[in-house]
Amino acid sequence: MNNMLELHEARQYLERQKADTYSGILNFLSDDISPEKMRKIAKLSAFVCAPKHQPTVKEKINFIYINVVLSCFKLASPHIRLYQNLILLLGQVLHEQISLSENLPLRFIAVVLLWPQQHCPEMVLSKSLGMHISQMRTSYHMVMKKVYNGKRPIVHFILGKKQGYERLVHLGEIKRCIGAGQEDFTLMWENGQIWKQKKVEELLCRVTGQVKNKLILADTCIPGLKLEITPVFQSQLSGHALESQVSFFIGFSIKGPVALDIK
Structure with a gap:
């Protein structure tokens, strides 16, 4: 199959499964999605995020979320990127130009993954956690406050x-x-x-x-x-x-x- 067509179809599949937004991906945790479907989503997301396909920042962020959520279903899946490699990808994305719409999901997953733990390579990145928390709260109030309307976030x-x-x-x-x-x-x-x-x-x-x-x-x-x-x-x-x-x-x-x- 033509590579561009395959890439287009992969993106369409992810969109149909609501795996093209961080909130849609997080919803998989409570939606009883089948492990098989989750593995397919992870496989296609990895395909979309191959360097030769020049993935967008949003696609890279979604790929990080998909790996984290897939790990909750099946830690032994061959489609899960090694934790250390995911941290490296996160570090790279944090240095890219981030749009306002991607700031909140990126800061959230950064705080989740970079929370300090002993003897881990991400400890260098963890020193910036205070900034990520501050930016996440600011972005939340700008983007999400009306959505939650006084309710406690999940x-x-x-x-x-x-x-x-x-x-x-x-x-x-x-x-x-x-x-x-x-x-x-x-x-x-x-x-x-x-x-x-x-x-x-x-x-x-x-x-x-x-x-x-x-x-x-x-x-x-x-x-x-x-x-x-x-x-x-x-x-x-x-x-x-x-x-x-x-x-x-x-x-x-x-x-x-x-x-x-x-x-």
Whole structure:
């Protein structure tokens, strides 16, 4: 088949599957998409993003999202780019000219992937996380505020204890972990019972930080680097004095990283 035609058809397929936007790709986490379809999407996205096809910045960002989401379905898939290679691609994209429309999705996935972890090559890139968080929040208020209209943004991933892709725990994994249906899960999320489940505690990474007004400065493994986290529920800060030490789980939302189950 003519290469240009094949490229055109690949792009059309990704568009039909809503894999041409970061939000559409993130929705796969809750849409029960089949692993087979997800693998096909990953394969075609890799084809589109081959250097000889001169992919756009948006296509490269989508490719990063697709790899992250595919890893949640099937870590052993041959279509998943090695985690370190994905970080390298992310670093390259961060140095490209970024349009306003691509700024929010890029900053979000940068914060998700570059959150500091010990002995990892992305630690150099992680030093810019404060800037990415700030730009993400600014972009969110410019682009998404009217969409959410006062609602709390969805937490797509929570920081886990493992390394690489496996440290990104999505909500579906937590549901399976405790065997909860959507209704029970929502109730347990709202009343905080979800964090008291032993299996959930074993899965997630509890982080420490200091209270700073309505925010928390999260400690990281990089000396001197503390990152601003917003509590999901401001009420959880009541009773904690300014600069007091707290611990919490970190959730990643499109509005910025959030603190869950503050103690």
